[in-house]
Amino acid sequence: MTKIHAAITAVGGYVPEYVLSNKILETMVDTNDEWILTRTGISERRILKEPGKGTSDMAVEAIKDLLKKRDIDPLEIDCVICGTVTPDMVFPATSNLITSKLGMKNAFGFDISAACSGFLYSLTMGTSLIESGRYKKVIVVGADKMSAIVDYTDRTTCIIFGDGAGAVLLEATEENVGVMDSLLKSDGNGSQFLHMKAGGSVKPSSHETVDAKEHYVYQEGQSVFKFAVKGMADVSYELMERNGLTADDIAWLVPHQANLRIIDATANRMGLSKEKVMINIQKFGNTTAATLPLCLWEWEKSLNKGDNIILAAFGGGFTWGATWIKWAYDSK
Numbered sequence: 001m002t003k004i005h006a007a008i009t010a011v012g013g014y015v016p017e018y019v020l021s022n023k024i025l026e027t028m029v030d031t032n033d034e035w036i037l038t039r040t041g042i043s044e045r046r047i048l049k050e051p052g053k054g055t056s057d058m059a060v061e062a063i064k065d066l067l068k069k070r071d072i073d074p075l076e077i078d079c080v081i082c083g084t085v086t087p088d089m090v091f092p093a094t095s096n097l098i099t100s101k102l103g104m105k106n107a108f109g110f111d112i113s114a115a116c117s118g119f120l121y122s123l124t125m126g127t128s129l130i131e132s133g134r135y136k137k138v139i140v141v142g143a144d145k146m147s148a149i150v151d152y153t154d155r156t157t158c159i160i161f162g163d164g165a166g167a168v169l170l171e172a173t174e175e176n177v178g179v180m181d182s183l184l185k186s187d188g189n190g191s192q193f194l195h196m197k198a199g200g201s202v203k204p205s206s207h208e209t210v211d212a213k214e215h216y217v218y219q220e221g222q223s224v225f226k227f228a229v230k231g232m233a234d235v236s237y238e239l240m241e242r243n244g245l246t247a248d249d250i251a252w253l254v255p256h257q258a259n260l261r262i263i264d265a266t267a268n269r270m271g272l273s274k275e276k277v278m279i280n281i282q283k284f285g286n287t288t289a290a291t292l293p294l295c296l297w298e299w300e301k302s303l304n305k306g307d308n309i310i311l312a313a314f315g316g317g318f319t320w321g322a323t324w325i326k327w328a329y330d331s332k
């Protein structure tokens with residue numbers, strides 16, 4: 001029997017209009033453009049400012065973009081998987097809100113909480129749904145409104161994060177293209193270095209937790225940095241090795257955009273030159289689950305059918321992983 005592959009057949013993206021530049025951050029916390037640029041590679045990030053708007057609203061815009069490109073009726077969609085750590089609400093799932101806002105009456109949906117690896121985890125789950133033969137059109141969206149959980153008086157975290165959403169459509173194909181392999185990892189011991197202290201079942205929200213600023217991202221940057229450099233580089237190399245891929249075989253690396261130094265270390269380990277690495281961290285910062293699809297969205301027109309692309313991520317959990325895709329279409 002011919003194997004069914006899950007191919008990405010369309011990409012959509014959305015970033016809010018408001019630009020929070022390093023210069024503006026200089027007026028908010030004790031930092032400077034030069035420090036942020038040299039330590040992270042970030043110049044500016046986008047922030048969703050409109051009151052009453054959340055992660056689902058950005059995801060909806062990204063998905064609309066994708067549906068419009070392919071002229072697809074929302075009723076054709078079987079499932080929406082949303083990778084996010086900034087859901088609109090604790091429950092219901094953001095994917096439920098997305099499907100209803102888009103009139104996807106035939107779709108079910110669920111969220112995946114894997115922080116910066118959220119898109120890779122969701123893509124792997126979506127791939128399995130397609131490969132099973134049971135579902136024909138699955139949308140995978142990575143979306144995060146990080147500005148909702150960032151403390152803009154903490155200079156060590158507020159300079160990194162931004163808001164955005166990116167989405168892909170997965171469809172079945174019998175051609176030898178699509179998601180070829182995926183290697184996902186997690187280690188809960190890493191939670192001590194990157195987490196949100198309150199608002200969960202261990203420490204529900206209270207006046208005290210709000211006063212103690214425990215509803216914001218807590219990150220021990222240097223420790224996360226060390227694990228991220230090793231984790232993202234090692235898993236990408238392992239994925240290449242187990243599939244017999246060399247640097248020459250790879251057209252693009254799509255790395256999680258957390259820090260330019262982590263991206264460089266991963267590309268070096270894989271033996272890739274800079275021209276093969278998608279980098280937009282300078283414009284959008286770290287949009288958590290949205291970084292990878294936002295890269296695909298920006299580079300879509302440069303991609304050719306058959307291109308070997310490695311996606312790699314590392315984030316809170318810890319969670320990390322890499323996915324090998326053979327691009328399924330020419331979109332020039």
Ligand code: UT7
Nearest residue numbers: 031032035039116155156159221222224225228258259315
């Ligand atoms: O995507 C999820 C996973 N997250 C990551 O991958 C993030 C990984 N970590 C990082 O990217 C980096 O650790 C940061 C960008 C967060 C921080 O960079 P760093 O090079 O690790 O800086 P540091 O925390 O070691 O701080 C170095 C110095 C300190 O001053 P002293 O103690 O040497 O005097 C900090 O207080 O820089 C100071 N500092 C700043 N100075 C100006 C920290 N933040 C700032 C700032 N502006 N915004």
